[in-house]
Amino acid sequence: MKTEWLRNTIKDFEPYYVAPIAEKYVINANENYFNVLSIPSLKKKLVEALDTFKPQIYPKPMADDLRKALAEYTGQAPENIICGNGGDEMITYLLGTFLNPGDTILVHTPTFDMYELGAETLGARTIKVRDLAGYRRDKEGILEAVKKYQPKVTVICNPNNPTGDLLPASFIEEVLKAADNLVFVDEAYMEFAQKESVLPLIKKYPNLVVLRTLSKAFGLAGMRCGYLAADKEIIDAIGKIKAPYNLNAFTQLFAPIVLKHREEILRVRDDIVKERNRLFDELVKIPGLTVYPSCTNFLLVQVESKHEEIFKALKAKDILVKIYRNSGELPNAYRITVTTRDVDDALLEVFRKELS
Ligand SMILES: *Cc1c(COP(=O)(O)O)cnc(C)c1O
Numbered sequence: 001m002k003t004e005w006l007r008n009t010i011k012d013f014e015p016y017y018v019a020p021i022a023e024k025y026v027i028n029a030n031e032n033y034f035n036v037l038s039i040p041s042l043k044k045k046l047v048e049a050l051d052t053f054k055p056q057i058y059p060k061p062m063a064d065d066l067r068k069a070l071a072e073y074t075g076q077a078p079e080n081i082i083c084g085n086g087g088d089e090m091i092t093y094l095l096g097t098f099l100n101p102g103d104t105i106l107v108h109t110p111t112f113d114m115y116e117l118g119a120e121t122l123g124a125r126t127i128k129v130r131d132l133a134g135y136r137r138d139k140e141g142i143l144e145a146v147k148k149y150q151p152k153v154t155v156i157c158n159p160n161n162p163t164g165d166l167l168p169a170s171f172i173e174e175v176l177k178a179a180d181n182l183v184f185v186d187e188a189y190m191e192f193a194q195k196e197s198v199l200p201l202i203k204k205y206p207n208l209v210v211l212r213t214l215s216k217a218f219g220l221a222g223m224r225c226g227y228l229a230a231d232k233e234i235i236d237a238i239g240k241i242k243a244p245y246n247l248n249a250f251t252q253l254f255a256p257i258v259l260k261h262r263e264e265i266l267r268v269r270d271d272i273v274k275e276r277n278r279l280f281d282e283l284v285k286i287p288g289l290t291v292y293p294s295c296t297n298f299l300l301v302q303v304e305s306k307h308e309e310i311f312k313a314l315k316a317k318d319i320l321v322k323i324y325r326n327s328g329e330l331p332n333a334y335r336i337t338v339t340t341r342d343v344d345d346a347l348l349e350v351f352r353k354e355l356s
Pocket residue numbers: 030085086087088089112157161186188212213214215216221224225226
């Protein structure tokens with residue numbers, strides 16, 4: 001392959017690479033430990049539904065049944081929802097629908113990589129507003145930058161990955177008023193925060209787009225199901241570039257069944273939140289370690305020393321966390337997905353021993 005065959009905007013990209021995983025406790029990707037198929041009534045419904053499942057037929061282009069179920073769950077109308085292969089695909093669609101080469105997007109940083117990657121692929125520029133000390137968002141800085149640059153898309157990840165910080169909906173409403181263009185709010189972890197969602201603002205602000213996913217609190221990361229909620233005109237515009245059969249028939253069948261059983265699944269969410277608070281309280285006590293308050297299913301932790309050693313010691317205990325290497329923004333940091341007490345106790349033991 002000749003390098004000049006590549007699209008100019010991606011020549012310097014590294015392929016997104018996920019290292020093979022050997023550890024038993026994989027707490028590096030904010031996955032849910034709970035398997036929804038362990039709910040007997042849910043499994044029964046799925047098996048029954050498979051009786052009439054027709055894999056030889058193309059799926060519904062707009063995932064009608066799933067869209068209805070998600071509309072009911074989010075308090076929107078079905079025409080305000082569009083579904084796809086995880087939040088990642090929805091980010092690609094949103095940016096692909098609205099960004100021209102040379103346009104700008106605004107992000108706060110540190111945050112999820114996919115916004116900047118998606119924008120750069122399209123030849124758009126990224127303006128970054130750095131967090132304040134303690135990885136809390138710079139609200140004034142964001143508002144000033146929105147007014148000054150009027151970016152085509154302003155991105156707010158709320159609660160934020162990887163910091164766990166939650167902004168109030170009232171602040172996002174200020175951004176919506178200040179922006180002449182789109183405001184994209186990624187609520188992938190909102191089920192863990194359970195407050196400050198901006199879904200109710202969609203009726204009032206035609207420039208608001210909200211991203212949700214079933215990958216985190218609903219435990220369907222492997223199924224790939226994400227969705228956007230926005231004004232109908234935005235949903236229709238995304239239809240211009242959406243692949244006609246983007247979301248497979250099995251996810252369209254399975255996800256509405258999962259949503260029907262959400263009471264049981266969200267009880268697991270409640271357990272995770274309790275365990276997160278306990279883990280936080282224990283981590284705070286360890287000298288040489290800083291842990292940041294989080295409204296999600298993960299905690300951001302920084303150590304004063306032994307960054308690589310602790311990562312290896314955790315691996316030796318069969319625990320894989322996300323480590324931030326060569327990162328100016330997140331020096332000596334890890335992101336730890338909260339799962340169950342036994343895993344967290346093993347993890348705490350390693351931190352206590354290494355930092356004592
Ligand atoms: C996990 C995540 C998503 C979406 O993940 P999908 O599995 O593609 O649905 C989106 N945004 C953030 C911030 C995430 O952490």
